[in-house]
Amino acid sequence: MKTNKTSRAAQAFEKSLAARPTGRYVLRLFVAGATARSRQAVLRVRQLCEAELKDNCTLEVIDIYQQPNLARDNQIVATPTLIKEFPRPVRRFIGNLANITGLFVELDLGAKGKIAV
Amino acid sequence: MKNNRPKSTSPVVHLPKCPTGIQGLDEITGGGLPRGRPTLVCGGAGCGKTLLAVEFLVRGAVQFGEPGVFMAFEETEAELKANVASLGFDLAGLVQRKKIVIDYVHIERSEVQESGEYDLEGLFVRLNHAIDSTGAKRVVLDTLEALFASLPNEAILRAELRRLFRWLKDKGVTAVITAERGRDQLTRHGLEEYVSDCVILLEHRVYDQIATRNLRVVKYRGALHGTNEFPFLIGDEGISVLPITSLGLNHKISSERIATGIPRLDAMLGGRGFFRGSSILLTGTPGTGKTIVAANFAQAACRRGERTLFFSFEESPNQIIRNMHSIGLRLEPLVKRGLLRFHAARPSLYGLEMHLATMFKEIVTFQPDVVVMDPITSLMDAGTASECRAMVTRLVDYLKAGQVTSLFTSLTQGGHALQQSEASMSSLMDAWLLLQDYEGNGERNRVLYVLKARGMAHSNQIREFLISDHGIDVVDAYIGASGVLTGSARAAQAALEKAAVLASQQEAAQLKREVERKRAALERQISGLRSDYETEAMELRRIAEQVGTRTFVLGTERAASGILRQADAKVAVGTRGKPGHGRRN
Structure with a gap:
């Protein structure tokens, strides 16, 4: 009985691993003013959302100059910072997103992405 | 901040300073940290960096009306509040009243990935927001190193931190940045010390199992500062740095004299005891009665109605009270009346500085007229000899400034080294009594000298020092042809002298009797002779009488025979009388 149960659980686990995460992607991008670096980051993340995540994505861009409280609440130190709130786990990508291989892996898009890495 | 000197010809612009309010630190730095500039506080783990930073902020907010921002990289807001609450800092209250903002910066390394250029x-935004929201004048960053651990690109970090220091200066806030001490340099990344205008190094050193905290101002751009290492301690009221140089030699001097409680000792000191407010050193080998003399001194002070504080580093108060009771010193009524107070602590309990601080605190709260420290040498265990000397210097200065008479006992190990080892300390003292064991005849006896007593005539002589049921008695030691004699030898010598006196007395009596006898004999002789003479004189008288009688009788007979012969008496009496008288006879 017990072995049956565990094997069933293991099967379910493997099935869930194989499947793509479901639900909307929630991304938040924190930038500091309209610098070149900020623009690059915004551009990259918008591109990513449109090309890879289609409409299954919520993107919020926050300028911490205008909302400094949010910088504190979200523990922003470096800018730009992209926070992947969902799917879990939470990940932070700091920088202008010139290199998004890591982001691809985290978003579980693999190397099949359409945009240049 | 003392730049209001009357100088009109060459206006010297002093660097504006920001007082920390930390006891002693402002004296070393000549008024505080450089205002509007960053100061680095570095040191190893547990040496009090965060505390110094917090105290800087709290005192700024409370005493100087300058709000502050605390940017914490290591402790959360709740932890920080709890940690400093034990030191009496109401950080939570200050945060609530918006005098201080605490911003906890936390980066989870595992969550972070680098994906390009960043800054x-x-x-900066967070800091700026915090500063602007409270109008902060003071900023603490504790500690920036956490950033190096959580962000991968050191090159960017270095550049950004440099920019941060510059930004802080432009912002005009006085900043304290803490940093862990590196191996060969002041900080681990060798960055902060170069961009800071002032560097304070804290150290927690363990020497002979005793830890002492030290503070040193390594660098202070544009201002003079004390360069020495100063011990500091963390007490109930935060940090206090104890600079020796803060006390000058200009205390008031009293010429009042106070008795020691041992009349003969007073007599040795010009008859009136020690000066009030002087420092007295009492050295002696083990068991010479230092504590007893000290207790006597304390008791005498209490009897005059003076408050006495007794620091004991070897015995518990109750033990001292019991031991003194055995020689007739009753201390417990004095303790009950609040005149005498004991403070006992093991020397190894904490470092010298802590001892000094607790002593200061006791002195300030009790306000004594007399302080006894028994024995000061125990404190040597709590630090090195030079530290101990520095501490005693500070203590003596402090007590003298308050006109408090102080008595320090000092334990010496026998031999000649005793005077050497004490030499360094004795120069601080105004009077020095030496208690010694005098060994001889299979016994040890206590003797006492006055080695030095500044400003008074004092006896140069050795005195024997007796401890009995009724306290201390100082007696003259026997000094004679055979040297100094004490104890039973002194008693024996006294007995010997007594016997000699007795013998000579007896001899005189003997002589007197002899003379008497001779006189009696003479008298007897005289009376014998006299009686002989008298006998002879009597004989002579008798004979004379006999002769007289015979002559008379003869005359009568002749007259009778003349009558009988009918002779011409008138003729015959002269010529014929004699043969006839001769014949008859």
């Missing part, structure tokens, strides 16, 4: 604008 630390987020940090």
Whole structure:
């Protein structure tokens, strides 16, 4: 009985691993003013959302100059910072997103992405 | 901040300073940290960096009306509040009243991935927001190293931190940045010390199992500062740095004299005892009665109605009270009346500085007229000899400034070294009594000298020092042809002298009797002779009488025979009388 149960659980686990995460992607991008670096980051993340995540994505861009409280609440130190709130786990990508291989892996898009890495 | 000197010809612009309010630190730095500039506080783990930073902020907010921002990289807001609450800092209250903002910066390394170029604008924005929201004048960053651990690119970090220091200066806030001490340099990344205008190094050193905290101002751009290492301690009221140089030699001097409680000792000191407010050193080998003399001194002070504080580093108060009771010193009524107070602590309990601080605190709260420290040498265990000397210097200065008479006992190990080892300390003292064991005849006896007593005539002689049921008695030691004699030898010598006196007395009596006898004999002789003479004189008288009688009788007979012969008496009496008288006879 017990072995049956565990094997069933293991099967379910493997099935869930194989499947793509479901639900909307929630991304938040924190930038500091309209610098070149900020623009690059915004551009990259918008591109990513449109090309890879289609409409299954919520993107919020926050300028911490205008909302400094949010910088504190979200523990922003470096800018730009992209926070992947969902799917879990939470990940932070700091920088202008010139290199998004890591982001691809985290978003579980693999190397099949359409945009240049 | 003392730049209001009357100088009109060459206006010297002093660097504006920001007082920390930390006891002693402002004296060393000549008024505080450089205002509007960053100061680095570095040191190893547990040496009090965060505390110094917090105290800087709290005192700024409370005493100087300058709000502050605390940017914490290591402790959360709740932890920080709890940690400093034990030191009496109401950080939570200050945060609530918006005098201080605490911003806890936390980066989870595992969550972070680098994906291109970045800067630390987020940090700047947060800091800026916190400063502007409270109008902060003081900022603490504790500690920036955490950033190096959580962000991968050191090159960017270095550049950004440099920018941060510059930004802080432009912002005009006085900043304290803490940093862990590196191996060969002041900080681990060798960055902060170069961009800071002032560097304070804290150290926690363990020497002979005793830890002492030290503070040193390594660098202070544009101002003079004390360069020495100063011990500091963390007490109930935060940090206090104890600079020796803060006390000058200009205390008031009293010429009042106070008795020691041992009349003969007073007599040795010009008859009136020690000066009030002087420092007295009492050295002696083990068991010479230092504590007893000290207790006597304390008791005498209490009897005059003076408050006495007794620091004991070897015995518990109750033990001292019991032991003194055995020689007739009753201390417990004095303790009950609040005149005498004991403070007992093991020397190894904490470092010298802590001892000094607790002593200061006791002195300030009790306000004594007399302080006894028994024995000061125990404190040597709590630090090195030079530290101990520095501490005693500070203590003596402090007590003298308050006109408090102080008595320090000092334990010496026998031999000649005793005077050497004490030499360094004795120069601080105004009077020095030496208690010694005098060994001889299979016994040890206590003797006492006055080695030095500044400003008074004092006896140069050795005195024997007796401890009995009724306290201390100082007696003259026997000094004679055979040297100094004490104890039973002195008693024996006294007995010997007594016997000699007795013998000579007896001899005189003997002589007197002899003379008497001779006189009696003479008298007897005289009376014998006299009686002989008298006998002879009597004989002579008798004979004379006999002769007289015979002559008379003869005359009568002749007259009778003349009558009988009918002779011409008138003729015959002269010529014929004699043969006839001769014949008849």
